[in-house]
Amino acid sequence: MSNSHHETSRGVLYTIGAFFIWGLFPLYWKPLHQVPALQIMCHRVVWSALFVAMILLWQRNWAWLGNALREPRRVAIFALSSLLLSGNWLIYIWAVNAGHVVEASLGYFINPLVNVLLGRVFLSERLTRPQTIAVALAALGVSWITFHAGALPWIALSLAGTFGLYGLLRKKAPLPSLEGLALETFLLTPLALGLLLWFQWQGNGAFGQFGFDKDALLMGAGVVTAVPLLLFASGARRLKLATVGLIQYLAPSIVLALGVWLYGEPFDQAHAVGFTLIWLALALYSGHGLLSYWKERQLQQA
Numbered sequence: 001m002s003n004s005h006h007e008t009s010r011g012v013l014y015t016i017g018a019f020f021i022w023g024l025f026p027l028y029w030k031p032l033h034q035v036p037a038l039q040i041m042c043h044r045v046v047w048s049a050l051f052v053a054m055i056l057l058w059q060r061n062w063a064w065l066g067n068a069l070r071e072p073r074r075v076a077i078f079a080l081s082s083l084l085l086s087g088n089w090l091i092y093i094w095a096v097n098a099g100h101v102v103e104a105s106l107g108y109f110i111n112p113l114v115n116v117l118l119g120r121v122f123l124s125e126r127l128t129r130p131q132t133i134a135v136a137l138a139a140l141g142v143s144w145i146t147f148h149a150g151a152l153p154w155i156a157l158s159l160a161g162t163f164g165l166y167g168l169l170r171k172k173a174p175l176p177s178l179e180g181l182a183l184e185t186f187l188l189t190p191l192a193l194g195l196l197l198w199f200q201w202q203g204n205g206a207f208g209q210f211g212f213d214k215d216a217l218l219m220g221a222g223v224v225t226a227v228p229l230l231l232f233a234s235g236a237r238r239l240k241l242a243t244v245g246l247i248q249y250l251a252p253s254i255v256l257a258l259g260v261w262l263y264g265e266p267f268d269q270a271h272a273v274g275f276t277l278i279w280l281a282l283a284l285y286s287g288h289g290l291l292s293y294w295k296e297r298q299l300q301q302a
Contacts, residue, residue, distance in 0.1 A: 049182070107155060112282065
């Protein structure tokens with residue numbers, strides 16, 4: 001096997017591993033249903049910051065931090081991106097523990113198409129005809145679910161919106177995955193730690209209240225946050241964007257399966273029609289991306 005094939009194979013394994021872990025996240029957060037979502041999110045920030053700090057110490061990789069902190073614009077962008085990321089985490093954890101796993105999966109199915117729209121609005125990126133049709137199909141699917149439910153799927157739209165805007169901001173001030181997570185969690189840690197100390201002082205803190213197993217899950221939140229992110233970063237470096245784009249649907253597919261088959265959440269005919277329209281949109285979007293990549297490769301080889 002050639003070195004490039006070997007690297008691609010490793011990239012596929014790393015990327016599948018990342019999205020597989022992300023897909024299993026409901027299994028991690030569900031046992032913490034007694035803990036308020038805000039406290040779980042705060043623990044996730046603090047323990048993530050500690051975990052990535054340990055990795056950076058081990059790597060002796062601190063030079064970038066001083067440079068980043070000397071750029072007020074970069075710090076401001078990362079402060080805003082960290083708020084969007086923590087908001088995304090908070091909504092997702094709350095949704096899982098409030099019995100809205102299916103709707104949470106919908107948010108990550110429509111996220112790539114929200115990214116296309118944000119690129120058009122904020123980066124003046126031109127939409128191809130297949131992309132326009134895909135966005136329209138997804139909008140039709142969301143409208144169908146909204147009409148039959150009698151309410152907007154705000155959890156799905158909030159998850160897709162916050163994560164899409166987060167990605168947009170990270171384009172404005174790029175940092176590698178580990179360093180980016182480090183800066184975001186370092187900026188948020190004073191606020192998150194302050195809130196946790198406040199909850200403990202008020203007697204409402206969950207840490208130490210529900211047994212060692214719950215405390216271990218709260219402390220382990222840092223590891224389960226950082227590990228898939230590092231796998232994703234390693235995989236994405238070795239793969240074409242079109243390949244990563246296909247693999248990304250693994251996570252919401254697992255989340256949807258868990259919601260329906262493990263947690264018994266409703267998935268009626270209206271859901272089936274709405275999700276099918278969105279899946280058609282994603283198939284069109286991904287197929288167009290793969291076809292463009294294949295044509296570009298053919299031209300390079302010609």
